[in-house]
Amino acid sequence: MIKYLAIMSLVLIPAHAWADTSVPAAGAMEFPHAGISVHLPGGFVLAQPDAPSSILRATRKTEPAGSQLLTLSAFSIGKGVSAEKFAELMLKKLRARRGIANLKVVSRTPMAIGGLQGHSRLLDCTRAGRQVAIADVCLVRKMSNGHGLIGYMLTLESPGPRSAGLLSLFGKIVKSVSLTAVRTPINTPVGPLGEPVVHAQGGYSLRGPLNWYVSMTPKGLVAGQSNYFHGGEVRPFLGVVAMDVKPGTTCEDYAAQQLTRALARARKAGFKASVLSQSELTLAGREARQFVILQEPASATTKRAIATAATKPADVPHCESTLLVLRTFCAMTPDGQNRSYTLGLLCNGCETDASKAAAFMDRIAEGFKLLTPAKLAAKSDRAFHD
Numbered sequence: 001m002i003k004y005l006a007i008m009s010l011v012l013i014p015a016h017a018w019a020d021t022s023v024p025a026a027g028a029m030e031f032p033h034a035g036i037s038v039h040l041p042g043g044f045v046l047a048q049p050d051a052p053s054s055i056l057r058a059t060r061k062t063e064p065a066g067s068q069l070l071t072l073s074a075f076s077i078g079k080g081v082s083a084e085k086f087a088e089l090m091l092k093k094l095r096a097r098r099g100i101a102n103l104k105v106v107s108r109t110p111m112a113i114g115g116l117q118g119h120s121r122l123l124d125c126t127r128a129g130r131q132v133a134i135a136d137v138c139l140v141r142k143m144s145n146g147h148g149l150i151g152y153m154l155t156l157e158s159p160g161p162r163s164a165g166l167l168s169l170f171g172k173i174v175k176s177v178s179l180t181a182v183r184t185p186i187n188t189p190v191g192p193l194g195e196p197v198v199h200a201q202g203g204y205s206l207r208g209p210l211n212w213y214v215s216m217t218p219k220g221l222v223a224g225q226s227n228y229f230h231g232g233e234v235r236p237f238l239g240v241v242a243m244d245v246k247p248g249t250t251c252e253d254y255a256a257q258q259l260t261r262a263l264a265r266a267r268k269a270g271f272k273a274s275v276l277s278q279s280e281l282t283l284a285g286r287e288a289r290q291f292v293i294l295q296e297p298a299s300a301t302t303k304r305a306i307a308t309a310a311t312k313p314a315d316v317p318h319c320e321s322t323l324l325v326l327r328t329f330c331a332m333t334p335d336g337q338n339r340s341y342t343l344g345l346l347c348n349g350c351e352t353d354a355s356k357a358a359a360f361m362d363r364i365a366e367g368f369k370l371l372t373p374a375k376l377a378a379k380s381d382r383a384f385h386d
Helices: 083-096 164-176 251-268 300-310 354-365
Strands: 028-031 036-039 045-047 054-061 067-077 100-113 116-127 130-142 149-159 197-199 204-206 213-217 220-227 233-244 271-283 286-297 322-332 338-348 368-370
Touching: 028 054, 036 067, 036 164, 083 100, 083 116, 083 130, 083 149, 100 130, 130 164, 149 164, 197 213, 197 220, 204 233, 233 354, 251 271, 251 286, 251 322, 271 322, 271 354, 286 354, 322 354, 338 354, 338 368
Parallel strands: none
Antiparallel strands: 028 036, 045 054, 054 067, 067 149, 100 116, 116 130, 130 149, 197 204, 204 368, 213 220, 220 233, 233 338, 271 286, 286 322, 322 338
């Protein structure tokens, strides 16, 4: 069963089409949390991944108009799924994707990738009424801890009909792929920050790490990395929430309210919560408060509930405790409204400690900026608790 999926968009071709063994000039892109690396061809520009399964997104403009899309994705999958079966599952998802029509499988072939036997295809279709060619390759590997599998999909998509140049490029990229040891996200470097993702209604932007996904939700921006040691669960997970608060509410007042609510939610969910640290810091150049809270199951019943909810696929381990880092402040908007801004970071307590989680928050906070906001409709601060 697939929990999260990682897809790399490329154009796929029969194995004989990649006779050129040279590697694209750009350096290797490494993704330790997913245990894979690939060379990024020259001219491609990195874009922010937009889903938990997304590892790499990059685009390159083509003439006379349009652009190529290169993507890499990784999914936590259950036992018994082969590369060919995984490829068929991904094809079903592509057929169901909005804007995709007239999808035709031109060819299928086994393909060596990363030292394993993968399954590749060459596809033709129309996207939003325009012809595109797609090459993809799927592979499956075992996790080093013996729990579950990871399914990878590398894809190159290009406007217009198939071409020899496109197939040659795809072959070079496939040959550059290497599988490495999978590491827990909290123990991998937070990469360079990407372009700002703007939440206009909330009046802020976030430059997420380029090796994290960032997505817009009705409650605010969310970001994070999939943890393949725990079935693709997103940990660390970041939620950003902006809320209008009562006039005169200070940063200290609101931070105290946040802490009280966080502790109450933990207790209601069957957890015991301990405040490990409290700090006076900054966020977006403003005075802020930060709390690091350890949440642990308060009973055997809660432990069983966690195991039942988290174990998907069924053979992956789970982490019972979490670390919640809250950093919050209040600021006046141009129209005189008092507004609170909170960043909430969830990490697995079995994999890290308070200082490392706080260091992650320091890095993420560097990418948070205030903008001139529109009126705010958000009424809930639950984005980082859900």
